[in-house]
Amino acid sequence: MMRYPLKKSAAVVLVAVLLFTLSLGACIAAFVWSGRAYAEVALSQEYYFLVRACEDSTASAVVGDAYLSGGAGFLTPSGKEVVLACYYTESDASFVCETMRGKGVEASVLHLSAEKFSLGGRDAAERSRVEANAATADSCARILFDAANGLERAELSQEGARAAVRGVGKSLRGLADGNAGALYSLWNAELYRAERRARELAEGVIFPRDLRYLQVQLCFSILRSHEYFS
Numbered sequence: 001m002m003r004y005p006l007k008k009s010a011a012v013v014l015v016a017v018l019l020f021t022l023s024l025g026a027c028i029a030a031f032v033w034s035g036r037a038y039a040e041v042a043l044s045q046e047y048y049f050l051v052r053a054c055e056d057s058t059a060s061a062v063v064g065d066a067y068l069s070g071g072a073g074f075l076t077p078s079g080k081e082v083v084l085a086c087y088y089t090e091s092d093a094s095f096v097c098e099t100m101r102g103k104g105v106e107a108s109v110l111h112l113s114a115e116k117f118s119l120g121g122r123d124a125a126e127r128s129r130v131e132a133n134a135a136t137a138d139s140c141a142r143i144l145f146d147a148a149n150g151l152e153r154a155e156l157s158q159e160g161a162r163a164a165v166r167g168v169g170k171s172l173r174g175l176a177d178g179n180a181g182a183l184y185s186l187w188n189a190e191l192y193r194a195e196r197r198a199r200e201l202a203e204g205v206i207f208p209r210d211l212r213y214l215q216v217q218l219c220f221s222i223l224r225s226h227e228y229f230s
Helices: 003-037 059-068 089-104 121-152 159-179 182-202 208-223 223-230
Strands: 038-041 046-053 081-087 107-112 118-120
Touching: 038 081, 038 121, 046 208, 059 081, 059 089, 081 089, 081 208, 089 107, 118 121, 121 159, 121 182, 121 208, 121 223, 159 182, 159 208, 182 208, 182 223, 208 223
Parallel strands: none
Antiparallel strands: 038 118, 046 081, 046 107
16 A cells, blocks of 8 residues: 555656756756857947047147147057047048148048957847947937037037037936946946046036047047957
């Protein structure tokens, strides 16, 4: 009479062992799969920078001269050029470059595009958000570009410039606040840095060169995405 309960108990144990094994196998498979996940990020942003060449010994002087002349005065990460302005088409950049050369200013056009990079493991699922981050930052840079030109041509008032830069600051903060996880730590730091600068600009008199500097800062942040997310 005792044989039937024993067989039933053994069957229950066997089923439990099988379920545990299957569950463990699924977890291991999921872990291995997440480690093999891979996504390539190919950002479309590219920029045409109007620059003046410099050396280590002359960088500070060229930056100061560019800024006082109304340019961005942004020293590139390589330390070999100082950015006067940033354009979105080669024709615009080349036209301004030739105009400046005609006035005796040594300038050239530096064309830079965002590099491809990859996201691995669980970060691969963040590709769309990373691309959206770059697109939003680019939109903010374009707003600053338009505001700088409008201010310089007297087509935009100080209040209009402040509204533009405040809007940019709010967009950058909202973007960073919505980014969660270690993947965004370096990128968010750049966004918050730009947002702080936008707030500072909105508190005083705004000059076109200040808007250009922040625009260029954002553009180079996008160009260096491969460093922040890799």
